[in-house]
Amino acid sequence: MELPADVKKRLTLPAEEHFYAGHTACQGCGAALGLRYVLKVYGNKTIFTIPACCSTIIAGPWPYSAFNAPLFHTAFETTGAVIGGIEAALKAKGYKVKGEDGIMVVGWAGDGGTADIGLQALSGFLERGHDGLYIMYDNEAYMNTGIQRSSSTPYGAWTTNTPGGKKHFLERKPKKKVIDIVIAHKPAYAATASVAYPEDFMRKLKKAKTIKGPSFIQLFAPCPTGWRAPTDKTIELARLAVQTAYFPLFEYENGKYKINMPSPSKEPKSLEDFIKLQGRFKYMTKEDIQVLQEWVLSEWEELKKKAEIFG
Amino acid sequence: MPKKVISGNYAAAYAAKHARVEVVAAYPITPQTSIIEKIAEFIANGEVENLEYVPVESEHSAMAACIGASATGARTFTATSAQGLALMHEMLHWAAGARLPVVMVNVNRAMAPPWSVWDDQTDSLAQRDTGWLQFYAENNQEVYDGVLMAFKIGEHEKVNLPVMIIESAFILSHTYDVVDMLEQEEVDEFLPPRKPLYSLTDFDNPFSIGALGTPADYYEFRYKIAKAMEEAKKIIKEVGKEFGEKFGRDYSQMIELYKTDDADIVFMGMGSLMGTVKEAVEILRSEGYKVGAAKVRWFRPFPREELYELAKSVQGIAVLDRNFSFGQEGILFNEAKGVLYNTGAKPIMKNYIVGLGGRDLTVNDVRKIANNMKKIIEKGELDKEIDWYHLKR
Amino acid sequence: MNTLFREKKANAKKIMFKSIDEYPEVPITLGTTLSNFTGDWRNFMPVVDESKCIKCYICWKFCPEPAIYIKEDGYIAVDYDYCKGCGVCANECPTKAITMVREEK
Numbered sequence: 001m002e003l004p005a006d007v008k009k010r011l012t013l014p015a016e017e018h019f020y021a022g023h024t025a026c027q028g029c030g031a032a033l034g035l036r037y038v039l040k041v042y043g044n045k046t047i048f049t050i051p052a053c054c055s056t057i058i059a060g061p062w063p064y065s066a067f068n069a070p071l072f073h074t075a076f077e078t079t080g081a082v083i084g085g086i087e088a089a090l091k092a093k094g095y096k097v098k099g100e101d102g103i104m105v106v107g108w109a110g111d112g113g114t115a116d117i118g119l120q121a122l123s124g125f126l127e128r129g130h131d132g133l134y135i136m137y138d139n140e141a142y143m144n145t146g147i148q149r150s151s152s153t154p155y156g157a158w159t160t161n162t163p164g165g166k167k168h169f170l171e172r173k174p175k176k177k178v179i180d181i182v183i184a185h186k187p188a189y190a191a192t193a194s195v196a197y198p199e200d201f202m203r204k205l206k207k208a209k210t211i212k213g214p215s216f217i218q219l220f221a222p223c224p225t226g227w228r229a230p231t232d233k234t235i236e237l238a239r240l241a242v243q244t245a246y247f248p249l250f251e252y253e254n255g256k257y258k259i260n261m262p263s264p265s266k267e268p269k270s271l272e273d274f275i276k277l278q279g280r281f282k283y284m285t286k287e288d289i290q291v292l293q294e295w296v297l298s299e300w301e302e303l304k305k306k307a308e309i310f311g
Numbered sequence: 312m313p314k315k316v317i318s319g320n321y322a323a324a325y326a327a328k329h330a331r332v333e334v335v336a337a338y339p340i341t342p343q344t345s346i347i348e349k350i351a352e353f354i355a356n357g358e359v360e361n362l363e364y365v366p367v368e369s370e371h372s373a374m375a376a377c378i379g380a381s382a383t384g385a386r387t388f389t390a391t392s393a394q395g396l397a398l399m400h401e402m403l404h405w406a407a408g409a410r411l412p413v414v415m416v417n418v419n420r421a422m423a424p425p426w427s428v429w430d431d432q433t434d435s436l437a438q439r440d441t442g443w444l445q446f447y448a449e450n451n452q453e454v455y456d457g458v459l460m461a462f463k464i465g466e467h468e469k470v471n472l473p474v475m476i477i478e479s480a481f482i483l484s485h486t487y488d489v490v491d492m493l494e495q496e497e498v499d500e501f502l503p504p505r506k507p508l509y510s511l512t513d514f515d516n517p518f519s520i521g522a523l524g525t526p527a528d529y530y531e532f533r534y535k536i537a538k539a540m541e542e543a544k545k546i547i548k549e550v551g552k553e554f555g556e557k558f559g560r561d562y563s564q565m566i567e568l569y570k571t572d573d574a575d576i577v578f579m580g581m582g583s584l585m586g587t588v589k590e591a592v593e594i595l596r597s598e599g600y601k602v603g604a605a606k607v608r609w610f611r612p613f614p615r616e617e618l619y620e621l622a623k624s625v626q627g628i629a630v631l632d633r634n635f636s637f638g639q640e641g642i643l644f645n646e647a648k649g650v651l652y653n654t655g656a657k658p659i660m661k662n663y664i665v666g667l668g669g670r671d672l673t674v675n676d677v678r679k680i681a682n683n684m685k686k687i688i689e690k691g692e693l694d695k696e697i698d699w700y701h702l703k704r
Numbered sequence: 705m706n707t708l709f710r711e712k713k714a715n716a717k718k719i720m721f722k723s724i725d726e727y728p729e730v731p732i733t734l735g736t737t738l739s740n741f742t743g744d745w746r747n748f749m750p751v752v753d754e755s756k757c758i759k760c761y762i763c764w765k766f767c768p769e770p771a772i773y774i775k776e777d778g779y780i781a782v783d784y785d786y787c788k789g790c791g792v793c794a795n796e797c798p799t800k801a802i803t804m805v806r807e808e809k
Contacts, residue, residue: 044514045514049379060522061523061524062522062523062525064522065519065522068517070511070513070519071520072379072409072520074405078375078402081367081371081375082375082378084367085334085375085379086380086383086511088336088376088379090512092333092380093361093385094361095512103512120372121368124368128365128366
């Protein structure tokens with residue numbers, strides 16, 4: 001669609017759509033929005049690999065695809081290995097990978113497929129230095145199988161296998177910091193991003209396409225269905241996660257950490273603003289919320305220190 | 312043609328090189344490792360071009376990476392054994408379901424526990440339902456020839472299925488023997504570059520592969536694989552015949568028959584143990600036994616028609632299984648017996664469980680089996696159906 | 705047709721096979737999801753008040769379908785064939801130019 005020039009000027013994202021409507025994501029799905037952004041930025045010359053996750057369904061049941069780009073559906077734990085294989089084949093066959101006109105190789109996996117079952121293959125992908133991008137879209141549980149906890153589920157969250165009860169709630173483990181595990185590999189580029197800040201995400205995607213070596217982006221993608229939140233709060237929740245420092249935006253490159261605005265410049269907002277919009281946290285007492293709040297702030301302090309020392 | 316004294320593993324590596332594979336993703340496991348070591352050496356010495364070697368972190372990832380590479384249009388090769396093959400299991404289904412003609416050498420090795428690195432076919436036979444073609448090599452020459460044919464057959468437009476070439480732990484993998492290799496030009500002429508059924512580089516016509524298939528459609532895609540497997544029988548014979556005409560070693564038969572024409576008793580089995588059996592047939596014939604050997608080269612697709620033809624003319628078949636399906640019987644025996652059930656051919660069939668975990672099967676053992684079979688045929692009834700032949704009693 | 709996907713939407717069709725011979729050899733997709741009108745999932749429909757719209761395109765940016773498009777006059781419109789009625793657009797609109805209205809079915 002050709003838009004008038006004055007309209008195009010005001011758009012902060014590319015006008016082209018390579019993600020087709022009619023897909024079967026739930027209402028207000030953060031993951032679907034994330035896919036729309038990735039396809040907008042990278043366009044058609046991108047090979048996607050998607051393991052078992054919500055996006056298996058979002059991408060379209062056979063014979064329909066929601067992607068205007070090639071996509072390989074693969075088994076749960078294999079994303080890192082498959083994108084490594086694709087990249088190897090492209091190299092062997094003499095294709096240009098990455099760069100302005102090169103082919104982009106993208107793995108798009110959920111938090112379960114990344115933090116849990118796919119961690120080994122992710123590590124292999126990073127360590128071997130494949131020229132691709134691994135995106136973990138983080139909705140903090142196994143949503144496609146019906147909301148079970150993953151190691152990326154936060155302390156206190158209700159899921160179907162960590163239910164809240166009259167006496168207890170079962171999820172008492174803090175969220176696994178996959179990005180820290182990734183950075184331990186010293187990849188070419190690693191970053192966090194959020195669907196609430198698509199311009200920041202776009203910049204990071206562009207960076208991943210120009211830099212040589214493996215990149216990783218952890219994209220915060222709220223799931224109204226699994227978080228027991230109203231469907232219109234997706235962006236608000238993602239924004240609050242950043243503003244409360246629950247999910248700060250930062251990037252890592254060449255051994256250096258950089259916290260990205262709009263992460264809090266002064267005091268983060270109270271975590272309660274983020275929690276109260278979500279039914280999944282309703283079993284938490286005031287003390288429980290305090291536990292989570294303290295964890296958030298201590299992680300935030302640690303990140304700020306890293307940015308200071310390795311900035 | 313260059314003859315070389317090499318191990319079965321090196322025969323596999325040379326065949327992969329001559330096939331001009333483009334991606335190799337593999338993980339070490341005894342007794343397979345010297346295949347991928349040799350391939351790595353080819354790269355280090357600059358003997359191959361345009362070959363990407365991916366030293367993955369597990370066999371599961373090896374097969375996953377091969378699948379990604381193959382879906383991107385590359386000719387792809389890997390090798391494994393036993394535990395590694397079992398770890399790949401999920402992705403073996405994936406390769407076949409996505410119709411990717413990956414070629415893999417599996418070195419038959421016994422499954423643990425107890426730990427064993429010796430020959431046993433249960434590892435590969437446990438993968439029989441994954442949609443892979445399976446070829447069991449008797450010797451190092453067949454490993455070499457098998458790998459070359461595997462690419463041609465698997466990549467054939469009517470097949471598009473992955474192929475497993477299987478050799479015995481140590482008996483072939485590490486034993487040096489003469490292998491008559493082909494000149495590169497001969498291989499190039501026999502095996503042109505791969506023309507993939509689809510490639511992820513098709514940006515003008517982008518598609519997803521492997522999306523959700525509902526009960527309304529999944530069934531049809533299974534039938535397509537079943538049909539391709541049936542089709543593969545024809546292609547195996549064609550390619551095997553072409554190989555014979557061009558290079559003097561004929562593989563047009565899925566079951567190699569050795570002196571079965573006038574035989575009353577036929578020993579049937581797969582892989583390197585059939586070398587011993589053939590030698591035993593020679594010796595037993597000189598002693599007056601009317602015996603022959605039937606070496607099942609291709610287990611998948613299963614040579615139903617050839618087996619039926621053989622069964623019509625013999626009195627007894629001794630099936631030698633270097634494998635076992637717990638709770639049932641030897642796997643080749645089980646399949647062969649099943650194939651014949653609905654035919655008129657009903658020779659007496661007995662299952663000898665032999666060689667598990669690398670135990671030797673000797674010429675003398677084959678003689679004992681022949682004597683046992685003779686008695687059974689004279690009496691007209693089986694003493695028992697499943698014979699744990701080597702068992703210490 | 706004044707929508708985001710224009711001829712792609714117009715050409716999108718349901719694909720059905722009656723016989724095995726019509727199926728492709730492998731499960732590769734043959735069409736787009738644009739033939740799937742998800743609008744019937746909707747309970748609340750976004751209604752745009754152009755008098756309040758400042759053409760900031762925040763709604764367009766955050767639509768997960770996407771079902772919001774920009775008309776030639778620069779105002780936005782909703783393709784109700786696809787809009788699932790999540791309400792993100794209304795929630796994010798800085799001038800409250802979009803309201804969610806219960807849909808009578």
